Amino acid sequence: MRLSRKSEYGLRALLELTKAYDQVALRRSDIAEAQHVPVGFLETILLELKRAGILGSRPGVQGGYRLIKPPEDVSVGQVIRILDGPLAPIPCVSRTAYQTCQDCPYSEARNCPIQNVMFDVRNAIAGVLDGYTLRAFYDRDRKSSSPKISQTSRK
Amino acid sequence: MRLSRKSEYGLRALLELTKAYDQVALRRSDIAEAQHVPVGFLETILLELKRAGILGSRPGVQGGYRLIKPPEDVSVGQVIRILDGPLAPIPCVSRTAYQTCQDCPYSEARNCPIQNVMFDVRNAIAGVLDGYTLRAFYDRDRKSSSPKISQTSRK
DNA sequence: ATAATTCTTAATAATTTTTCTAAACAATAT
């Protein structure tokens, strides 16, 4: 039931990119520095988010990554699904990536007790994460006295 | 966000033990067979549940494991915490195993956006799993036509 | 007592997943 570093880094990066939305492109190295993320790993993460259509990028001077969807249209749930796969605790209750369990003595009888509980868990998790957009994510960051990072770090 | 095999096996085992509650002790080999679980792995799982005070056991003929708490007093959440650790997606929102994140640029400012979302997720998950007892778990199993296992497998 | 049965413990092996790095390559702006 753990959030991977990958998703954590991805969300932290998106926080920076939401700040810069409609303004400037951010280089991987900028993001990595601002959020204390290994730059190499961040690379793969940003690319996955790009392939998923959330980020755009351009090489060269003044290049970098930028958010290409409005922050209010991207949910935290979407991001985690892209980076970590389905939210469901077990594949047989995933809505976006359903799979029958092999080896489960109940799979044929269609009354697996674990499936029942985990179905509720999946819905609970998705209910929170799909209702939470990058906009809300970012606003909550600004609310209390903003952290010491990156307010002044743009050279 | 995945349930481990360990917890899955543990819950399946507890389903069998709930069936036999107040009646007979079950041998690991019986449970393993009924639920298609590797017996060696099951061993470690049953012992952890024993150390946690949920199961009792006795060696020798007529020995085996039995549930020593009433099924209505054991929640699925408890079981998963024993076998997999905290339910929280990240340690900084765990109620049973809180830990400050090292390396998080927000940890000192106390306004980490990820922490905020994940706090809600933790509560959503715990809300479901802590409200779900082994009794409910078992009843839901009995409801529709019971599976073909272990009705007749007691020699 | 002895033997058969069953749990107990600890070490560790195998596998898979996660996390991260490297290096050659391609696109962009000046």
Next chain:
DNA sequence: ATATTGTTTAGAAAAATTATTAAGAATTAT
């Protein structure tokens, strides 16, 4: 052209998960 920055692929390193093994200890039946 050149410097800058993203792109891609492969794969290494580390960690976690999933199991296996084997020697040992407790219990019951005889």
